[in-house]
Amino acid sequence: MNDPIGLYIHVPFCRRKCVYCDFYSLAGKEDLTQKYVQAVVRNIRISGMTFDTVYFGGGTPSLLSSSQISDILSAADIAEGAEISAEINPDSADTQKLRDFRAAGINRISIGIQSLDDKELSVLGRLHNSEQAENAILSAQKAGFENISADLMLGLPYQHTETVLNNIERLSELGARHISAYMLKIESGTPLSENDELISNIADEELSADMYLEAVSCLEKNGFKQYEISNFAKEGYVCRHNLKYWRCEDYLGIGPSAHSCTGGKRFAVPKDIYGFINCEKQEEVITDDAPCGSSERLMLALRLSEGFLMSQAGDYENRLRAAAVPMEKHGLLKISDGRIMLTPMGFLVSNEIICRLSEVLEEG
Numbered sequence: 001m002n003d004p005i006g007l008y009i010h011v012p013f014c015r016r017k018c019v020y021c022d023f024y025s026l027a028g029k030e031d032l033t034q035k036y037v038q039a040v041v042r043n044i045r046i047s048g049m050t051f052d053t054v055y056f057g058g059g060t061p062s063l064l065s066s067s068q069i070s071d072i073l074s075a076a077d078i079a080e081g082a083e084i085s086a087e088i089n090p091d092s093a094d095t096q097k098l099r100d101f102r103a104a105g106i107n108r109i110s111i112g113i114q115s116l117d118d119k120e121l122s123v124l125g126r127l128h129n130s131e132q133a134e135n136a137i138l139s140a141q142k143a144g145f146e147n148i149s150a151d152l153m154l155g156l157p158y159q160h161t162e163t164v165l166n167n168i169e170r171l172s173e174l175g176a177r178h179i180s181a182y183m184l185k186i187e188s189g190t191p192l193s194e195n196d197e198l199i200s201n202i203a204d205e206e207l208s209a210d211m212y213l214e215a216v217s218c219l220e221k222n223g224f225k226q227y228e229i230s231n232f233a234k235e236g237y238v239c240r241h242n243l244k245y246w247r248c249e250d251y252l253g254i255g256p257s258a259h260s261c262t263g264g265k266r267f268a269v270p271k272d273i274y275g276f277i278n279c280e281k282q283e284e285v286i287t288d289d290a291p292c293g294s295s296e297r298l299m300l301a302l303r304l305s306e307g308f309l310m311s312q313a314g315d316y317e318n319r320l321r322a323a324a325v326p327m328e329k330h331g332l333l334k335i336s337d338g339r340i341m342l343t344p345m346g347f348l349v350s351n352e353i354i355c356r357l358s359e360v361l362e363e364g
Contacts, residue, residue: 013026116171
């Protein structure tokens with residue numbers, strides 16, 4: 001039996017594209033879902049792998065029916081005690097659908113709330129309002145879910161820090177166990193990137209930094225421990241699947257635009273729903289034939305609060321420590337128990353820190 005790995009399933013369907021989204025998803029193509037599911041099932045069976053985490057991302061996985069979710073999970077060899085997550089949007093998942101998802105095998109729900117402020121939701125082009133967002137959490141609880149995650153976005157046009165903190169407090173009151181708090185990123189080619197008025201009202205660098213640090217503090221106060229730059233969880237509720245990405249563990253991606261890291265290579269599936277449906281086995285383009293080198297491990301590990309174990313740097317450990325010490329003095333990281341761990345302030349400038357420390361590993 002193979003050691004279990006992670007399974008990511010990209011569901012490329014949505015009711016309407018949000019103004020900020022650059023993920024591969026298609027609006028108005030829900031007639032293709034059954035053929036898509038059949039292709040997913042084919043590819044899972046071909047893989048012959050065992051999975052201890054499964055993650056339905058998208059797109060909008062809650063546009064699939066519970067029977068389609070069940071068909072996909074039934075095709076997979078899933079280890080006992082596996083974490084099986086599905087992203088949902090508040091506008092496409094009521095209590096009955098969530099009960100059906102629970103019965104199909106989903107045991108963790110990630111709700112794309114983004115904000116509990118109706119004006120901000122309107123700016124983002126979301127199809128739900130704040131009442132529907134709150135009801136989605138309550139419905140998930142009624143359906144038997146305990147492991148409930150909510151997405152929040154920071155740095156939105158016209159957003160104030162007070163709104164962000166109110167969102168966190170309310171999600172805690174509602175019983176969320178995990179919160180992903182992401183800074184808004186302007187992706188080229190999206191409607192948001194072409195809207196000068198909205199872009200001019202996005203939080204500047206100073207306000208964004210203050211907003212992030214205030215959010216981290218508020219989350220901590222409410223019992224959400226930071227375990228990654230943008231992810232916070234109550235005790236026992238970290239996302240096991242996402243940890244695989246940051247710890248350079250193997251995972252298989254299925255579906256158009258899905259990425260994988262397994263068998264000593266990274267590869268991606270083309271962004272083509274029709275090609276995916278029509279091929280007996282999904283096309284996979286190698287993107288890295290030697291992944292998870294020392295620099296990449298450093299980069300990914302420093303996204304996590306647990307940090308990077310310096311002994312993994314081998315002969316460069318002392319030089320790595322020497323490069324990190326000045327940053328520790330500035331409060332950007334901590335050096336403890338042989339690890340380098342970024343502070344919340346350090347997470348704000350993580351790219352620069354990682355770049356400087358990576359240069360040490362790349363010398364010689």
